[in-house]
Amino acid sequence: MTLYRRHIVVAINPHAAFGKNQAFGDRVVTVLREAGYDVTALREKDYDDLVHVTKRAIAGLPTAGERAPNPANALVVVGGDGMVSLGVNLIAQTSIPLAIVPSGTGNDVARGLGIPVGDLEASLRHLLASLMAPARAIDLGRITCGEKTTFFASILSAGFDATVNERANQMTWPRGKSRYTLALLLELVGLQPVKYSLVVDGVASTVSANLISVANNTSMGGGMLVAPDASLTDGLLDVFVLQPVSWLRFLRLFPRVFAGTHVSEPEVRFTRGKRIRLEALGIVTYADGERVGPLPVEVEVVPGAALILY
Ligand SMILES: Nc1ncnc2c1ncn2[C@@H]1O[C@H](COP(=O)(O)OP(=O)(O)OP(=O)(O)O)[C@@H](O)[C@H]1O
Structure with a gap:
């Protein structure tokens, strides 16, 4: 051979x-x-x-x-x-x-x-x-955050999940997985909608949201199907928005987000585009689980940017 x-x-x-x-x-x-x-x-x-x-x-x-x-x-x-x-x-x-x-x-x-x-x-x-x-080509998202440009393959988060990550990263105790669980509970107690300025392919809007993600791939957090219709090869990014909900409703929606059946819920919005700009005060974004930096960010799809063996 x-x-x-x-x-x-x-x-x-x-x-x-x-x-x-x-x-x-x-x-x-x-x-x-x-x-x-x-x-x-x-x-x-x-x-x-x-x-x-x-x-x-x-x-x-x-x-x-x-x-x-x-x-x-x-x-x-x-x-x-x-x-x-x-x-x-x-x-x-x-x-x-x-x-x-x-x-x-x-x-x-x-x-x-x-x-x-x-x-x-x-x-x-x-x-x-x-x-x-x-090898097969897949799209990547290219993020511009301040002076920094990075690529991501999966999902950029700028909502509740990003604030949980940021809080967990600032904690020194407990160790391991329970740090994320504690950070999640603490963030959940103080759950507040955030006001974002969102531009998708030149179309600007202001949205209040608890969750907002820019997805190239379908899932995050180990199979949570945030953007079930996203494709790694369609040359587009899916923008997922969960409009403000109470923490009780948030908890009820959670299993539906896991299964990808949240798409038809009244508080859920999806938009597709090639170039997205996100701006809000006091939010640090994460992409593929890694810290990117504070908003604003500009995200652009780069079709076929990575050759993958799969
Ligand atoms: N020696 C090391 N080499 C590489 N990464 C390291 C090392 N020590 C700690 N890390 C940290 O590991 C993190 C990446 O972990 P990785 O994504 O591979 O696993 P995970 O977080 O368990 O999985 P997932 O991201 O899929 O949930 C990085 O944030 C990095 O800072």
Whole structure:
């Protein structure tokens, strides 16, 4: 069998899913080496260092622990959506394809692409098959926030879920998943609608909302179908708005959002567009679960910006 993608860079987040899947990285590397690939395996003490060494390894430059055989023929990320974010930001608008071995908490990009989630051996079989097949192009969203430009694959949040993330990130206690649960409860108690200025393809409006997201993919938070009709390949972004509701109604709507059956609820609005501008006071946005920065943001779809092996 000819391996036409010979050199594979594997970037691993051992802390994905609160460290539950630490063994995944080694297993991915072993399986790829056994299949005959040249593997550069990368793990770093933090995300920024991993970005730095992965960038070098893809270009064929030496990294501290590993030799650099030559430029990469593919990048594999082992982690959750935060690692997909790392991957797409490194390979966007290049000819290097990205593969994903989901080992995170949400893994929503993998879900959207149909990559097996929650079954390592199935995702490894999927990886080996996809490395032998042509890469497929998906759209990315390009965010401009102040001076910073970043890409995202899945969903940009600027509502209640973003404020929960921001609160959890500022807390030092408790550790692990319960920090998010506590942050969610605290935010829920103070649930207030936020007034946004929204521009979709040049059409401006003012909306009050509890939830507002710009979606390239269907789900967030581990399969919560916020934008069930979004497509990674339609050249469009779906804007989801949940207009102000009481916290009781919010809790009642929650399971419906999970199942994607909220779309017909009277407080729910969807719009589609290629270029979205969002502005509000005091809101910090998150995309693919990673912090972007305070509003305003400008989001533009870049059709076919990432080559993915799936
Ligand atoms: N050594 C490290 N390498 C990479 N990322 C790290 C590391 N240590 C901590 N992180 C953090 O892990 C987060 C990304 O985690 P990742 O998305 O892979 O898993 P997850 O959050 O469990 O899954 P999901 O995003 O799908 O819910 C980043 O925010 C990053 O800051």
